[in-house]
Amino acid sequence: MAFEATDRNELRSRLEEYAETGDKELRDEIVASQVGLAEYLARRFKNRGEPIEDLIQVALLGLLKAVERFDPGRGLEFSTFATPTIVGELKRHFRDKGWAVRVPRRVQELHLRMGTVVNNLSQELGRSPTIPEIAARAEVSVDEVLEAMEAGRAYRFSSIDAPAGDDEDRVASPAAAQLGEDDTGLEEVEQRMLLSPLIASLPKREQMIIHLRFFRGMTQSEIASRLGISQMHVSRLLARSLAQLRDRAGAEAAPG
Amino acid sequence: MSGERNGLEERDEHLRTNGDVRLVVPAAPEYLRLVRLTAAGLASRLGFTFDEVEDLRIAVDELCFHLLGDATDDGELDGRTMDLIYSAGTDFISITGRTDLSGAVPEPSDLSEQILDALVDEHEVSGSQGMITFRLKKQRES
Numbered sequence: 001m002a003f004e005a006t007d008r009n010e011l012r013s014r015l016e017e018y019a020e021t022g023d024k025e026l027r028d029e030i031v032a033s034q035v036g037l038a039e040y041l042a043r044r045f046k047n048r049g050e051p052i053e054d055l056i057q058v059a060l061l062g063l064l065k066a067v068e069r070f071d072p073g074r075g076l077e078f079s080t081f082a083t084p085t086i087v088g089e090l091k092r093h094f095r096d097k098g099w100a101v102r103v104p105r106r107v108q109e110l111h112l113r114m115g116t117v118v119n120n121l122s123q124e125l126g127r128s129p130t131i132p133e134i135a136a137r138a139e140v141s142v143d144e145v146l147e148a149m150e151a152g153r154a155y156r157f158s159s160i161d162a163p164a165g166d167d168e169d170r171v172a173s174p175a176a177a178q179l180g181e182d183d184t185g186l187e188e189v190e191q192r193m194l195l196s197p198l199i200a201s202l203p204k205r206e207q208m209i210i211h212l213r214f215f216r217g218m219t220q221s222e223i224a225s226r227l228g229i230s231q232m233h234v235s236r237l238l239a240r241s242l243a244q245l246r247d248r249a250g251a252e253a254a255p256g
Numbered sequence: 257m258s259g260e261r262n263g264l265e266e267r268d269e270h271l272r273t274n275g276d277v278r279l280v281v282p283a284a285p286e287y288l289r290l291v292r293l294t295a296a297g298l299a300s301r302l303g304f305t306f307d308e309v310e311d312l313r314i315a316v317d318e319l320c321f322h323l324l325g326d327a328t329d330d331g332e333l334d335g336r337t338m339d340l341i342y343s344a345g346t347d348f349i350s351i352t353g354r355t356d357l358s359g360a361v362p363e364p365s366d367l368s369e370q371i372l373d374a375l376v377d378e379h380e381v382s383g384s385q386g387m388i389t390f391r392l393k394k395q396r397e398s
Binding site: 118122127128129130131132134142143145146147149150198199213214215217219220221231235238239242245246 | 289292293296297299300303304305306307308309310311313314317318321367370371374
């Protein structure tokens with residue numbers, strides 16, 4: 001990650017300006033200019049059973065903290081300062097996931113493989129397969145299938161995907177996305193709930209999945225084929241969305 | 257106190273005669289994994305499909321969330337436990353869970369209701385005498 005001297009000087013002067021002014025726009029510009037560093041570090045943590053997009057989000061949060069805490073007066077290069085901060089954030093992400101991290105590699109691999117197995121079986125059978133059917137096809141035990149289902153699930157989500165707000169720990173600002181065109185006929189009550197700030201704060205695809213599953217009553221397999229993704233992915237996204245909704249509902253309900 | 261104890265003994269008796277499963281875990285998010293896994297294990301024995309098992313797991317999460325209430329999310333335990341009973345019929349599973357309640361019974365949001373309606377056949381959350389209880393029932397489709 002070598003920078004040209006001019007880039008380095010440019011970065012330094014912007015960091016100095018930010019340290020003085022605390023200008024949020026400037027901060028965001030600095031973060032944007034250093035996304036490469038965050039992505040580079042995030043990729044060093046791939047192959048641990050976490051989607052790379054999630055890792056990049058975590059790394060960006062670390063980057064944001066580094067920008068905010070950097071003290072130009074100490075004479076350190078920014079990348080020297082930021083790297084341990086970002087790596088620390090990534091490590092904390094894995095540690096916070098608790099048991100999920102300690103899921104054996106064999107189970108994580110089965111989790112990934114099950115995406116295909118479940119899709120194929122669903123097509124062959126014309127219905128969702130039972131757990132013993134999945135086990136037989138994957139040539140593993142029922143218990144291993146259950147473990148593998150759980151392996152994609154044990155997320156504990158912080159506010160990393162939350163929209164930018166007063167909370168300085170929040171980064172990125174997913175647009176309050178609109179639903180697709182074929183959803184214009186929503187019932188009013190659906191409309192109200194779906195467009196609540198809580199749901200609108202989710203990424204667009206997750207809003208769509210919540211809508212299809214809970215308001216349209218589609219099954220996970222139906223949603224998977226409609227969106228062209230695996231059912232395991234639908235399952236992960238659902239779990240993640242709900243966890244985030246709960247976190248935020250809790251935060252909003254908290255007094256003060 | 258003694259009333260509660262008798263309640264538990266009655267439930268233990270029920271376990272012995274009906275093959276129900278009882279799980280008691282600390283009231284903390286880290287233990288939800290065990291709660292879900294137990295539900296998934298029993299449901300798979302009853303021939304629930306992958307879709308149905310997934311729905312059950314999400315519903316269990318959603319309801320346990322009400323039980324956990326403001327339980328700390330940073331790994332510190334506050335001494336409370338969640339006490340769950342899983343009952344398996346020929347084509348359904350029902351789960352009751354309860355824990356000590358400090359403060360008011362949480363009012364499930366419209367969204368939470370909507371989610372649970374889509375996932376399970378029956379669900380309710382109620383509270384009284386320092387306890388909060390939930391119950392859910394999910395029928396196998398075919």
